[in-house]
Amino acid sequence: MPNVVYILNGPNLNLLGKREPEIYGHQTLDDVRDLCVAAAEEHGLQIIFRQTNAEHELVDWIQEAREAAHAVVINPAAYSHTSIAILDALNACPCPVIEVHVSNIHARESFRHHSYVSHRADAVIAGCGVEGYLLALRRIATLLESK
Ligand code: DQA
Numbered sequence: 001m002p003n004v005v006y007i008l009n010g011p012n013l014n015l016l017g018k019r020e021p022e023i024y025g026h027q028t029l030d031d032v033r034d035l036c037v038a039a040a041e042e043h044g045l046q047i048i049f050r051q052t053n054a055e056h057e058l059v060d061w062i063q064e065a066r067e068a069a070h071a072v073v074i075n076p077a078a079y080s081h082t083s084i085a086i087l088d089a090l091n092a093c094p095c096p097v098i099e100v101h102v103s104n105i106h107a108r109e110s111f112r113h114h115s116y117v118s119h120r121a122d123a124v125i126a127g128c129g130v131e132g133y134l135l136a137l138r139r140i141a142t143l144l145e146s147k
Contacts, residue, residue: 002044002045002046003044003045003046003070003071003140003144004045004046004047004048004068004069004070004071005040005045005046005047005048005069005070005071005072005073005137005140006047006048006050006061006062006064006065006068006069006071006072006073006074007036007047007048007049007050007072007073007074007133008050008051008052008058008061008062008065008072008073008074008075008076009029009049009050009051009052009074009075009077010051010052010053010055010058010074010075010076010077010078010079010080011052011053011054011077011078011079012053012077012078013029013051013075013077014029014051014053016028016029016032016102016130017029017031023102023103023108024102024103025102025129025130027129027130029051031130032130032133033049035130035133035134036049036133036134036137037049039133039134039137039138040137043137043138043140043141044141045137045140045141045144047137048068048069055079055083055085055086056085058074058076058079058083058086058089059085059086059089062074062086062089062090062092062093063089063092065093065095066089066092066093066094066095069093069095070095070096070144071095071096071097071098071140071143071144072090072093072095072096072097072098073097073098073100073133073136073137073140074090074097074098074099074100074117074121075099075100075101075102075133076099076115076117079117080099080101080105080112080115080116080117080118081111081112081114081115081116082116083116083117084116086116086117087116087117087119087120090117090120090121091120096122096140096143096144097117097120097121097122098121098122098123098124098125098136098139098140099115099117099118099121099123099124099125100124100125100126100132100133100136101124101125101126101127101132102128102129102130102132103126103127104126104127105126105127106126106127107127122143123136123139
């Protein structure tokens with residue numbers, strides 16, 4: 001049975017490739033999903049890839065991952081900077097968690113510099129564009145192999 005990785009995406013990431021392409025690039029979330037499927041296959045991982053604009057849905061999915069996932073990759077988008085509920089849900093998750101941001105949040109507005117999720121994340125990848133998701137999957141593969 002392959003290891004299962006939940007890849008969870010927060011608000012407005014459904015507009016990837018359409019909104020602010022100078023910041024987030026031209027690839028869509030469907031492109032990211034395709035890239036992740038290919039990378040997961042290479043690493044022998046199975047992925048569950050989801051996006052929502054609703055904070056409670058992210059919390060529900062993280063609680064689901066707590067039972068069903070071997071690792072979580074999460075781009076909480078704007079909820080990174082606001083959501084203690086998402087942090088609490090991740091704190092209840094025993095598996096590795098990697099936080100991904102397409103843009104470099106530290107080079108942007110000061111309100112983006114702090115992420116609640118980073119308090120829990122085992123690793124944070126920011127500013128690598130959508131390649132960040134692939135780097136996260138590679139790191140997950142390494143972490144799960146060394147277990
Ligand atoms: C983001 C960065 C967040 O600050 C922003 O609210 C997003 C996307 C990123 O991937 O760069 O929606 O998480």
